Amino acid sequence: MATTTHDHVSGPALQHHYDTPGQQKEAATLGMWAFLVTEIMLFGGIFMAYMVYRWAYPEIWAAAAPHLNTPLATLNTVVLLVSSLTVALAVHAAEVGNKRQLVTLLLVTILLGATFLGIKFTEYGEKFAHCAGYASPLAWATGGERLGEAECLVPGKGFLFPVAAASAEGGAPAAAAADAAQPGMKSPHQLFFFLYFCATGLHAVHMVVGITVMSVIAGMAIRNKFSPAYFTPVEIGGLYWHLIDIIWVFLFPLFYLV
């Protein structure tokens, strides 16, 4: 066994059960990819459900999707794409051993991730404020302006798809047909918003995890844990971040650009 040839001191750059730093990095990268494959399958289930129901109810999708905030989502797409660039550049900075640049880029990435979540929070807040009868989250907090036409797009008992919008866009006949086929299915539009909250919610959870991972890595970078010979956490943390970006690349057109 090759282990008998080891004469190095065990450390993060080369742990005792690996022959070479390259082998160790290879193992870490491969392990991360195996995990990412399971993540893709996790979201794959949601995309599968999306495909089936959009196939079955295209007119409901057409009526429901305009109620999402496309401008905010477009802004979020830009934020995430920029964060992917900063992560890619951070990995490069680690590769060449530029600590200052690495830390800066990681902090910018965390900031962009937080921005994404902030925008997402505003978007969700709008939906919940409407359910509470207020025009906006701010009005809800301050007891300000009330919502004109009643609507509640958060799935649940209070769900109420605005009638005018439903009939104007051909959603009403579908709703009537769905109700005739299955009494008690109050609004088929709920399906769209249920998938919307599931998909973007799970994605947001991944963003929180991603920001945590980036914070830990930034902390390690500040404490001089990385060198051009060893920066595997930056590399595989970056892989995770890019995956979150990829998921959003699909969520964006599927929910906001119907």
Place this chain on the structure above:
Amino acid sequence: MANARDIGHEGGHDREGSYGHIPVRTYWVVFSSLMVLMVLTVAAWYVEKHFVQLPEIVAVGIAMAIAIAKTALIIYFFMHVKVSSKLTQIFAVSAFVWLMILFVIVMGDYMARGWPPARGPLTQAPAPRAAAAPVSQGWRAL
């Protein structure tokens, strides 16, 4: 940037974990392409909403083609698959093979059963509905 894989041998420990290097300029080019694709997908959506009526399947096809192009750029360059070992590349591709198995078998099953009978982007005229299943059966009737 010589591709180390071509000159090195795959199993050698000296090559492991280091198969090449992606220059910073490439990252910027990839990022610019991603932004252009992002603008394209929003523009296509806007045009199709306000000016040109496209069949839904074409519109979704355009959006998905752009999303897949963006994904390919991110995976190949940002996620370093271009400069990874063959095994890592196989892992990366395998994710999409599994996804395709999921999508193809499930959708194949639904379509083979003729569900939904009157809907779907490929169905132009409503097909006659089969006798309605008893309400008590609910979704299981599908």
